[in-house]
Amino acid sequence: MAKTVGFISEKGGVGKTTACYHVAVALHRYYNKRVLVVDTDYQRGGITCRLVPSMIENFRSGRVEGATLFDKYQQLYSDMTFDPFVELMSTDNNIQLLPADPRLAQVAVEKMPASNNIKENNRRLYRHLALLRDILAPIDDEYDYILVDSHPELSDLLRSVVFACDYCVSPVKLDLQSTIGVPSAIQCIQEVNADMEMIQAALHEIPEYQPTGFSGAIGMMAREWGGILKSTERAEFRRLKRTCGVFDTYITEGDGLRQAARNRCPVYDVGGTNAEKQAAQFRTLTNEFLTRCPQ
Numbered sequence: 472m473a474k475t476v477g478f479i480s481e482k483g484g485v486g487k488t489t490a491c492y493h494v495a496v497a498l499h500r501y502y503n504k505r506v507l508v509v510d511t512d513y514q515r516g517g518i519t520c521r522l523v524p525s526m527i528e529n530f531r532s533g534r535v536e537g538a539t540l541f542d543k544y545q546q547l548y549s550d551m552t553f554d555p556f557v558e559l560m561s562t563d564n565n566i567q568l569l570p571a572d573p574r575l576a577q578v579a580v581e582k583m584p585a586s587n588n589i590k591e592n593n594r595r596l597y598r599h600l601a602l603l604r605d606i607l608a609p610i611d612d613e614y615d616y617i618l619v620d621s622h623p624e625l626s627d628l629l630r631s632v633v634f635a636c637d638y639c640v641s642p643v644k645l646d647l648q649s650t651i652g653v654p655s656a657i658q659c660i661q662e663v664n665a666d667m668e669m670i671q672a673a674l675h676e677i678p679e680y681q682p683t684g685f686s687g688a689i690g691m692m693a694r695e696w697g698g699i700l701k702s703t704e705r706a707e708f709r710r711l712k713r714t715c716g717v718f719d720t721y722i723t724e725g726d727g728l729r730q731a732a733r734n735r736c737p738v739y740d741v742g743g744t745n746a747e748k749q750a751a752q753f754r755t756l757t758n759e760f761l762t763r764c765p766q
């Protein structure tokens with residue numbers, strides 16, 4: 472059974488997609504893991520377009536072919552029989568992908584058909600929360616890791632992501648404004664876990680639920696001075712370590728990742744001193760990821 476890990480933060484531009492993509496490629500390439508990436512970022516579809524560049528046009532036109540994650544929410548909203556089949560894509564990196572669908576912006580629990588029965592309403596809230604988990608359940612034996620990239624918003628969709636995950640990590644820039652994204656991610660996880668405890672007590676038919684864990688923040692775009700973190704960033708890193716938990720490995724700011732993004736390839740395939748440094752950091756980070764998000 473795969474372990475599912477969400478890359479979450481209400482902050483945009485902190486490196487969620489970059490981290491998710493490079494950990495996914497490293498897990499497959501250097502650790503021989505079978506990996507599925509789920510893209511729930513309906514606005515940018517960044518990891519979808521990075522893994523399958525030909526998807527850029529589909530994404531711009533607002534229409535993704537096949538049975539998408541959004542179609543499954545639509546089934547719930549129109550009270551149709553739920554069928555968990557979704558269309559996956561194979562990518563050049565030998566990673567499977569459940570692509571982003573721009574219509575995921577419309578996901579909202581209020582769209583569930585109403586009922587005047589409290590128990591039935593709880594059942595519907597639960598079905599909405601559990602949707603992604605229910606889609607992944609029939610296929611999760613085919614993978615070692617399922618990584619979920621997300622949109623920077625504490626939405627009903629993000630709650631489904633958190634519910635489906637065994638662990639979440641929170642990429643972060645090491646400045647005070649961005650690190651605020653970490654406690655709010657932890658709070659979102661705690662709220663989903665608390666809601667599940669309550670729903671489980673109210674509806675006895677619900678399968679066993681393992682609370683989602685927080686595996687740590689990941690320092691992205693870190694700036695060094697003389698080989699160590701700049702003092703303000705070091706202070707922020709230590710504060711995170713004390714309060715929320717943070718990966719020991721961080722990724723430094725630099726041109727290697729920018730060039731990799733331009734070439735739509737992983738930084739492992741880019742030459743040059745900076746790219747090699749960032750590639751080595753991502754390999755070490757992935758090693759730590761395997762310890763913090765164990766199978």
Ligand SMILES: Nc1ncnc2c1ncn2[C@@H]1O[C@H](COP(=O)(O)OP(=O)(O)O)[C@@H](O)[C@H]1O
Nearest residue numbers: 483484485486487488489692723724725728732
């Ligand atoms: N360590 C880094 N050095 C330089 N650029 C980076 C680094 N990490 C991420 N970036 C760039 O920063 C931008 C935002 O990163 P992204 O992963 O898309 O953030 P998010 O998914 O949180 O919105 C992207 O253009 C990405 O290529």
Ligand SMILES: [Mg+2]
Nearest residue numbers: 487488512517
């Ligand atoms: Mg992103």
